[in-house]
């Protein structure tokens with residue numbers, strides 16, 4: 571599903587990721603942890619090919635950073651669901667339209683789009699809010715719309731970059747339950763976070779970025795992530 575081979579990324583001569591290797595399989599749930607500035611978002615950007623490595627190669631869902639063409643990038647992104655901390659919903663469109671938006675660029679028929687969108691909204695428990703505008707929703711509800719948008723195209727994997735970063739603990743737990751449900755149904759999830767409590771409550775494989783290097787970590791050897 572994901573393979574990083576000897577990947578390095580630097581900005582202005584500074585190594586952010588230094589010869590990283592990482593593999594992730596279909597169906598896996600993996601936490602990506604590390605302090606602010608450790609390079610978590612940069613790693614995510616590599617995976618949806620918004621960033622090219624300075625060295626090494628990135629393979630995701632059958633695409634390779636060495637050979638992918640500009641035309642193929644949107645095709646790759648259609649196979650991924652991406653979730654950000656800051657939601658990034660379209661403010662001038664209602665919940666339904668926010669989830670449907672990405673499907674309009676595909677050649678899907680309107681009736682199929684409608685079926686998919688209503689299904690995704692029902693999955694996240696927001697069918698009744700489909701005509702609301704994003705600013706009429708709570709933070710947790712907005713993040714659930716983002717999750718509906720991420721799953722509507724039945725992605726092979728979800729990249730969630732600090733999805734609970736702006737949410738309180740109760741709402742974060744709801745979002746985690748939802749992500750785990752999606753993972754149980756067969757979608758791989760890579761989630762970055764620095765919420766130690768959340769990782770402890772919902773254990774899964776953990777990889778940590780420190781000083782540009784990525785390594786597996788055992789939760790029991792940790793008291794926190796910093």
Ligand SMILES: Nc1ncnc2c1ncn2[C@@H]1O[C@H](COP(=O)(O)OP(=O)(O)O)[C@@H](O)[C@H]1O
Nearest residue numbers: 581582586604605606607608609610611612613
């Ligand atoms: N586009 C960019 N240009 C210059 N520096 C960047 C850019 N993106 C990230 N950085 C730097 O790279 C480091 C890692 O950033 P980031 O991947 O956002 O870390 P994290 O998501 O773990 O907080 C930081 O020092 C950040 O300032």
Ligand SMILES: [Mg+2]
Nearest residue numbers: 610611612731
């Ligand atoms: Mg980040």
